[in-house]
Amino acid sequence: MSQVLPGDAPLVHDLIGIGFGPSNVAMAIALSEHNARVDRQDAVTAHFFERQPSFGWHRGMLIDDATMQVSFLKDLVTLRNPASEYSFLCYLQSKGRLIDFVNHKNLFPLRVEFHDYFEWAAAKVDDMVSYGHEVVAVEPVVRDGVVEYLEVTARSGTEVVVHRARNLVIGTGLRPLMPEGVERSERVWHNSELLAKVDGLEGTDPRRFIVVGAGQSAAENVAYLHRRFPKAEVCAVFSRYGYSPADDSSFANRIFDPAAVDEYFTAPEDIKRKLMDYHGNTNYSVVDIDLIDDLYRQAYQEKVLGTERLRFINVSRLTGVEETGDTVHASVKSLVTGETSTLDADVVVYATGYSQADPLGLLGEVAQHCHRDDEGRLRVERDYRVATDPSLRCGIYLQGGTEHTHGITSSLLSNTAMRVGEILDSIVDGGLRVVDDAVQPVADGIGSAAR
16 A cells, blocks of 8 residues: 655556456547547546557457457447547548448448457557556555555566556456366367467368357357368367357347446346346357358258268267377267267367456455445446445446446447446546646656547
């Protein structure tokens, strides 16, 4: 814990963002647009730290023909500011593809194209971010018995920088989830690293892949590996009879509307659980119907021709893996008979989803000021601010990890543009700004503030 002493002049910002994925890129854009339309003294000073050396969003899953599952209009800005110069349409215009995209008559761009849009947008606000800097500590700075600032320590190699802020916006994203007891290796992968790992197989002649999981990523992995390695067998293992289609119908999609966040937030706990049960099939463990049809068509064609390389081992569960040399021995248990068989493969890919990074994992003793509900979950206000003791005068805002309070869009792109606008309004309207004349904002290098 640090004490603010007379004569101190710490590096200070109105806002520090931890992580610079799509959510905090959108936050930086909202700040930039706000600062462009207000007087200098009303500008919100901000900086972001990102541990990756450059912008990257699920790079391991940028399969060449994979498309987004959300409309291009749900980009980083459009729902908040349709006239923004940071929109996907402005990106297309800058790349000379706007007319081509219009003629394509498609709401869902290629994922690799949307990633390029994110990079384009991030580059426009890169004066706000320090790449290659991992936040390693957050400590309270106390004055007169209250926490006045949060001191953020970030490390880049041997360099350590320390900044202070009145607000944190935590956007540290998701972490790959593996089954308990299973460790990743050169032959046991999580789908998040698919493309990088596949490149390491160049020059080899793999005989069999096993893909575990029944969601969109699992199906995409199966299709990609089947296409990429035309001599290899690809086995999909899941506990269902087949892939379940995602419900992307017009009425069901209302669960992603900004208004649905208000409704979910104010709903009783039992209604929140029911809403999740009703509409989980819009996002969790479901697959686009076109991809399901393509995979079934391919499997049937191979059966007709007697060249079966695509196998679906359904109503089964992969219960363990053991590596021996260049082979992975996978134990597959039938959920019907209870019998276990061994399937040898060159590679096992777990498309088993992600877990939310602990939003308070870096906060140390600051976390003691944060309130939790009866189930141990963080209490989060409607403006995405963590509920805290009155002695903590700083705002801690979450971009992710709020599914229990704000609904299914917590870690999705659908409401990103609206969410960052609400967080910014909270910071500006709530007065959670640096106003003490004794504290001067940083004006150089890493501490450069948005103007």
